[in-house]
Amino acid sequence: MNNIAKVSVKDSVSQEEWKVRQDLAACYNLVAHYGWDDLIFTHISARVPGPEHHFLINPYGMMFDEVSASSLVKVDLDGNKVMDSEYDINPAGFTIHSAIHEAREDAKVVMHLHTNAGVAVSAQQAGLLAISQQSLFPLTSLSYHEYEGVALREDEKARLQADLGNTNFMILRNHGLLTCAENAADAFLNMYILQRACEIQLLAQSGGSALTPVPDGIVEGMQEAAKQVTKSAGGGLAWPGLLRKLDRLNAPYKQ
16 A cells, blocks of 8 residues: 655645635636636636746636636646646637737736626627726727637637737637736736626617717726726735635635
């Protein structure tokens, strides 16, 4: 009988990586809690601290409410596992994420979802409309990427990178939503606002009345307004409360 104890993931990585793992797993658990998941599909990725271009992504086949810090898979920019794991990843899912991580040093966390509201707005020719306060924050940094089928081709990466540019919000036409940020808290808050803006837009359109657009000139001042509202903390202001919510739900993100 082998008496050698298996080394835990927590004991195999740095404290900095473990913190990123917990925050990323929390994103997955929160997406499941808010009903934004699409079974096992779509992904959230995070860069591992350090000089190597290594990233964490969900184990393919695991539901988002099951994802824990230990279960996340560490890969390189080509999607090859660089740390032993019993789990595989979805290569199609990592195509989008690797493209953004490769092009944007500041995009430490990339979140891509297929929510009903997000896909519905992505299919509208006009895209996201300036008809709610919620819509104004994404509109200050929003880009679009045309649909090219399931993201499997390497040559799509360059077009995705060019379309994203330096924006932090993206609507992938006929596909869904994407946000990126320096950390999990900001990426999640960005997605929360973008998703809420899409939901509000669909509700407003369903009323059948003419819509009232936000007056010209207001969008430009929204980034500064956001800093004031969050006391320049961004998503970090709400993040501790979101983690407490997960703790009350006994979510596995810390494990």
